[in-house]
Amino acid sequence: MTSSDLWDEDTAEKYDDLSAEMFAPQVLDPAVDFLARLAGSGPALEFAIGTGRVAIPLAARGIPVSGIELSAPMVDQLRRKAPGEQVPVVVGDMATTRVPGQFSLVYVVWNSIGNVRTQDEQVDCFRNAARHLSPGGRFVVELWVPPIRRFPPGQSAVPFEVTDRHVGFDTYDMVTQRGTSHHYRRLDDGSLRYGYSNFRYIWPAECDLMARLAGLELEQRVADWDGSPFTSDSESHVSVWRKPIDAH
Ligand SMILES: C[S@@+](CC[C@H](N)C(=O)[O-])C[C@H]1O[C@@H](n2cnc3c(N)ncnc32)[C@H](O)[C@@H]1O
Structure with a gap:
């Protein structure tokens, strides 16, 4: 498993x-x-x-x-x-x-x-x-x-791309070294699509x-x-x- x-x-x-x-x-x-x-x-x-x-x-x-x-x-x-x-x-x-x-x-x-x-x-x-x-x-x-150095105390999210087509940011848990990449994408028809993937750094x-x-x-x-x-x-x-x- x-x-x-x-x-x-x-x-x-x-x-x-x-x-x-x-x-x-x-x-x-x-x-x-x-x-x-x-x-x-x-x-x-x-x-x-x-x-x-x-x-x-x-x-x-x-x-x-x-x-x-x-x-x-x-x-x-x-x-x-x-x-x-x-x-x-x-x-x-x-x-x-x-x-x-x-x-x-x-x-x-x-x-x-x-x-x-x-x-x-x-x-x-x-x-x-x-x-x-x-x-x-x-x-x-x-x-x-x-990119842990980018975290001010108390913040748990770091953006990695911010454009009019895509907003992507990672959220982290320092204890488990686990996190999630979040993606908000604007599609050609103007609708928004959310996707995510989980990771351990x-x-x-x-x-x-x-x-x-x-x-x-x-x-x-x-x-x-x-x-x-x-x-x-x-x-x-x-x-x-x-x-x-x-x-x-
Ligand atoms: C970011 S994609 C990279 C795919 C490809 N190597 C590339 O460079 O385009 C990550 C891939 O890892 C696969 N993956 C995730 N966990 C896996 C695992 N435990 N064993 C094998 N493949 C896994 C996913 O299904 C996905 O296809």
């Missing part, structure tokens, strides 16, 4: 349109370049593969890519773009689901590890990644740094500890797919942990 929200059909159908900016070449290409470099000849495995935003262009580079995804409706959307032979996907929880084979690269992007909402399950995601890696293989996580150092529990070693941490340095002001990180060559 997972603590993740189950993304429904309506959300899945609208996902690519509502995430259009994340499909833009200037956002996507550096991510695919970065992952392709680490995968070598592969194979690669994406946790929370969604509708294949990253997996499909990575597979187009000639790297075999498989996926694990909790939401069958998200996989249905992926299938409209790529057949099962091209990008095989197992519907299941990335904390526990096993797929056949060993991988040079396992990755989870766009904050998706935070969709699993307990610390134990997040540790299990790292363990599950390590289980799928061949010795020397890498686990890559793209994750935001929780993880600090970079907490990720490193989870990786160590899984037998992985930190190899690289940068602020973004373009390789810019990670600093105390970075709002996101792309972290790479490696399974030791002599791991069993």
Whole structure:
């Protein structure tokens, strides 16, 4: 039993349109370049593969890519773009689901590890990644740094986008590290649509500890797919942990 929200059909159908900016070449290409470099000849495995935003262009580079995804409706959307032979996907929880084979690269992007909402399950995601890696293989996580410094005392909500089409803000509980992203969107017909997703935030150092529990070693941490340095002001990180060559 997972603590993740189950993304429904309506959300899945609208996902690519509502995430259009994340499909833009200037956002996507550096991510695919970065992952392709680490995968070598592969194979690669994406946790929370969604509708294949990253997996499909990575597979187009000639790297075999498989996926694990909790939401069958998200996989249905992926299938409209790529057949099962091209990008095989197992519907299941990335904390526990096993797929056949060993991988040079396992990755989870766009904050998706935070969709699993307990610390134990997040540790299990790292363990599950390590289980799928061949010795020397890498686990890559793209994750935001929780913007806790923006909270004045007593405030529990932080806006992340305010435009005439979209008002998005996060609410946080500092005790459980759980929160909710709220989205109010104005649609083309003028109506308003509310959507939300729940998460548990993880600090970079907490990720490193989870990786160590899984037998992985930190190899690289940068602020973004373009390789810019990670600093105390970075709002996101792309972290790479490696399974030791002599791991069993
Ligand atoms: C923000 S989307 C990212 C999808 C895709 N990786 C991308 O970059 O576009 C998050 C995805 O995580 C999936 N997800 C959430 N919890 C999960 C879990 N425990 N195991 C597998 N997938 C999960 C959701 O169904 C959704 O497809």
